[in-house]
Amino acid sequence: MHGSAEPMRHRNTTRSAQSSVEQTLSHLRTLDAPAPKAQPSGPLTLEDLYRQHRMRLVRLAILLVDEPATAEDVVQEAFTGLHRNWGKLRDAAAAVGYLRTAVVNGSRSVLRRRKTAREYVPPHAVNARSAESLAMLSTEHQAVVNALSKLPPRQREVLVLRYYGGLSEAEISEAAGISKGTVKSTASRALEALQRAMHDGRG
Template sequence: MAQLYHAHRMRLVRLATLLVDDQETAEDVVQEAFTAAFRRYGARLGELDDPPAYLRRCVVNGARSVLRRRRTARAWIPPVPPPVASPEDDALRAERDRRLRHALGRLTRRQREVLVLRYWENLSETEIAGTLGIPSGTVKSTASRGLTTLHRLLMEDDT
């Protein structure tokens, strides 16, 4: 094993360096190849038909593993924590929500139902029509009038 190591180590390190593009990692790959070969065959390594070819294959496989791990590590994007709202943002959001609920409360019952089903429940016009028992055309016109009225009410609150 020692003779095999001294005779082929540098050539295997050059091979691994060309594959992984990093001298330190290449040396680790070659060391792992010799260690794995020794664990598997021990003193019988010399009995293989072509020990240098076996080690070369171990180095190539080790380099592939390194490159696979690198690719996986580079592809991983750490999760970005959601931004933490400041107390001012929370207060503004609460005020906006209060104003919206107040304006919704001033719409007609049908306008409020259509807009809530459409924009909060994300239902289609057909689904809304089925839920409320009205024609689809009525859903469209009610939504249009309701949005116009809601916009006007919110603008009035601004002034």
């Protein structure tokens, strides 16, 4: 009987972590969603993409690298790369996919450069939207964001892309450059690690 209790407790712990991260990052996603605008009459331009997706990409980068100013730089570099490759992209969906991948890769580069003596720096306002979003987080939501910062980079990437980015396993696989099977196993390990980090944070 005792043997079957342990897997059940493990599943409940993972489910609890999933619920916490899903609530927090979905809440942020809603706060950072652009206000609905009339569809442009002509083809989507680089300026349209910048206006529609920049804020969410900055938040994505903040959740990956912690520092708002660095996140701004990562996103700016992603749009610069998009401008250089604009003629090679098929459509708006391909352009957004390019931006997400560029932000993930740019964030990885930042973390590689910072991996010695890295400290967590709480996000602060880079503009009014960022400040507003963070101010509206509950204590529990803040605990999730803090716990995310303590995860290994790949685990954090997968959770942020899934629950803040709202991406499917296939889309995460493409953005992060890993297999769908790795996405699934990484998400499972990340949720367990997140739950431990939140528990340690409360201790």
